[in-house]
Amino acid sequence: MSERIDVSIEHKHAPPEDGGRPHPNTCPGCGSHYRDDELEANLGVCPHCGHHFPVHARDRIRQLSDEGTFEEEAAELRSDDPLGFFDLRPYTERLAEAELSTGLGEAMVIGRAAIQEQPCALAVMEFGFMGGSMGRIVGEKFARACESAAERGVPLVSVTASGGARMQEGILSLMQLPKTVCAVEDLHDSGGTLISVMAHPTTAGVLASFASLGDVIVAEPGALLSFTGPRVVQQTTREKLPEDFGRAESNLRYGHVDAIVPRPELRPTVARLLRLFSNGA
């Protein structure tokens, strides 16, 4: 897959930059540390232990689609603040900050693309934008991606990474669950296909809506795919959690996902599915 990556001893257990959190390029699995270009060359997978680092939406699109084929849609959409929500900081400030730090207008990027020459629509989530939370614009973008796929008669590929609904939009964020569900139903009624790729983490409102409605669901190794997160389950029930609670591997065992696909195999796997669903057309 790639040339040997330097995991020599001086690169291991790099000290956290600011004393607290470990460096984002330090593998939480084995402590190996990588330069940006090393990680990029490996699609964000630790060559030493196979840990899957988070992938930004733009990088994911680059990894999946044929070069130069992606055309973004609805990029102009931005959230407003329907409730005038203020917790420790105003919601509008959090939105502006998220846009600055991610370079994205919202937690989902949609558009048209081709994967190994198979045309499709893409809806890719960005966890870095307020935890990939689903508010009204994420719901709207997903619905538009479904409509665009139906209009063009191509499958929709979604890649999810989300902590759930966006609390700052209150009950309106809960309404994005039925909204995206209805969009998938419309897509299915038109004969369309949804291929759902669940990346780490796909939880709560996103797991409980469109992500679980894929005709095929594939997950990345080690991804947390649970409606309720482990900490809340632990605190509420005092149950002892299994080691792999909510992880992709556990979901495969219990029958909730079709396959676990390591990132280097994701593009060919999705392309194969696209070919199968296009039925040789």
Add this chain to the structure above:
Amino acid sequence: MAREAELRLRDQLSKLKSLPLLRGARLEGDLERLQRQLDHLVAEPTDDEIWHSVELARHEDRPYTLDYIERILEDWFELHGDRHHGDDPAVVAGLGRFRGRTVVLVGNQKARDTKERLRRHYGMAYPEGFGKAMRAMELAQRHGFPLISLVDIPGAYPGVTAEQHGQGGAIARSQALMARLRVPIVTCVIGEGGSGGAIATALADRVLMQENAIYTVISPEGCAAILWRDAGEARKAAAAFKPDAAHCLELGVIDAVVPEPEPGAHADYDEAARLLGEALAESLEIFEGVPGDDLCRQRRVRFRTIGQVSATR
């Protein structure tokens, strides 16, 4: 900022004045109640007032689904089990006669004494519960019976087994099934409309909310723990995300508010049930004779357009 708030409130006021009053409700009393709600709104409800609605929605003497069923349905026959591997006591489903016609009803069920609470795990459904609801919905579809759903759930059960049995997928598929049903669906939130567990059975043609019910994306405690990093700040969280019926109406999330007897449904079960029954009957009447395909299409459009953002920033 202050002017903006005032403008918003005036807007609310005019909207509330055109609030679809339910026929059969005692008009004078309802108007008086609404006026009082308006006065509260104009005065910009305090954190304490919004918290009061949270407390009423969770009141331990508040009527639960089975209390309403015995008052508004005849010949109730309860169904058990999801036909896979379990029967979840936190969800009730069954057949009954409502004003002379057969309907299917699904609802969340809480309990009052400790033993019963444990048995029904505090009204928090497992995937098996949503499976039972789905089975009842399919039955309604097969026989052309209207579907009534009563929502009163703190949230879907947060446990290891529930996750292993596919909590997220169950909630998604229950909604998907409701989006496909070709029979009329009316939902009323009668207590706590808690998050995914609530929306699992609330994808309806018409969504009602009792005056003192709440409808939330996350519990006030959960929101406070995350955003304020202190579950004790639940009052602030509730005030910020506005879970009360008047606000849900204003946001277009529900279609009408069902009045309750004073000072809340817990004070008079019979009157609360009468008012709920009137509201459900009125709602079902709207969809009388509407072809199934139209119902289905309109229902999807309703949820496609809720809270749509009109302008871009």
